[in-house]
Amino acid sequence: MKKPYWNPMETAPLHEIRAMQSLGLSRTVRRVYENVPFYHKKFDEMGIRPDDIRSVDDLAKLPFTYKQDLRDNYPYGLFAAPMDEVVRIHASSGTTGKQTVVGYTQHDLDMWAECAARALTAAGADSSDFVHVSYGYGLFTGGLGLHDGAGKIGASVIPASTGNTKRQLQIFRDFHSTVLCCTPSYALFLGEALRDAGIPLSEISLKYGVFGAEPWTEEMRRRIEDLLGIKAHDIYGLSEIMGPGVSYECGAQKGMHINEDFFIAEIIDPDTGEVLPEGSTGELVFTTIAKEALPLIRYRTRDITSLTREPCSCGRTFVKMNKIMGRSDDMLIIRGVNVFPSQIESVLLDLGMPPHYLLVVDRKGTLDTLEVLVEMDSSMEFDAVRLIEQKEKEIRRAVESTIGIAAKITLVSPNTIERSEGKSKRVDDRRKLV
Structure with a gap:
């Protein structure tokens, strides 16, 4: 019997x-x-002494920490342990500015x-499972994070990493993978590849x-579950705080429980x-x-969500965070309106379209423009101009x-928009190039 x-x-x-938490x-x-x-100086500037912070109620007295603070103290300036006690280093991709370096x-x-x-137990896994990890291994925290978690519950770990999709499908069949860990966009890609290969x-x-x-919608969850024949669970993490497992979804699939004995969350x-x-x-x-x-104090994730302590049917009491709507720094402001890619994705999936799209934002004169490129389903007739126009209008x-x-x-056309084995690119904001 599986553990609850x-x-x-x-x-x-x-x-x-x-x-x-207070302790x-x-x-x-x-x-x-x-x-x-960094913190010593910031606390002194604010007139804060360690003895002033006695409980969770004092949290708001403390300053925020930003990603830029990690970059400004690159690589090890925010470490609170001597380097001979640091046994692993991870880092972000560094697509903008310096990488953010984290140590453990x-x-x-x-x-x-x-x-x-x-997280894995909440999803239904136990020591009898074969956990197929298709997150990237290396400086990215995803692969090794789930790898070690699977080892802790006694499961058989399959460190497949990303890429070589044909081989991933073969591993599914030959190694009897029972739990898949990867980004939702890659899960969808694997599901489509499975279907296209004719593998039942x-x-x-x-x-x-x-x-x-990466953020994903309920509609995308249903699509993944249908394609792979599984129950799909969300997991949340970020390298600066820990990596995957900061919060996780249980069988109720109604929000992610935050590990409150390790992390304090605020909105x-x-x-x-x-x-x-x-x-x-x-x-x-x-x-x-x-x-x-x-250790980080009041780290601003830029992720947009909400928290709830409504009782959960699973019996866990940890506070739950809802699915990430998007990021405050990735949020698009178009003609004064806040737009998240996840809103567009929900619309497309509600209308039965594939979740492969790209938002192209541009500026003509002083007016912002938004174009949404959407892949057609392979079943649509490419020469049926009237049908296509009707769908675009809808x-x-x-x-x-x-x-x-x-x-x-x-x-x-199908397969026009670039696929990703990691996080999908959803926005092409050309206003920054003008």
């Missing part, structure tokens, strides 16, 4: 969770003050594996999926920094309370109704 949860801490009463917060504040010059002590790695073990679901053993590293107004009440949508902020190498009306501004919709 990995660790009893996941069902702890709120007063116990808050007591643990962890006070210890972390002292640790960074004594070991990280052995204690940190053990904690990370614990988080990933909880009866010939593979997949049962569960653990997908993260703030991204413009003012004001802490918002439970249920409000805003920017997600994390404070680590158990990390040794890179999508245009639905998009305008959803985001509040008009957009040009252009249907393009």
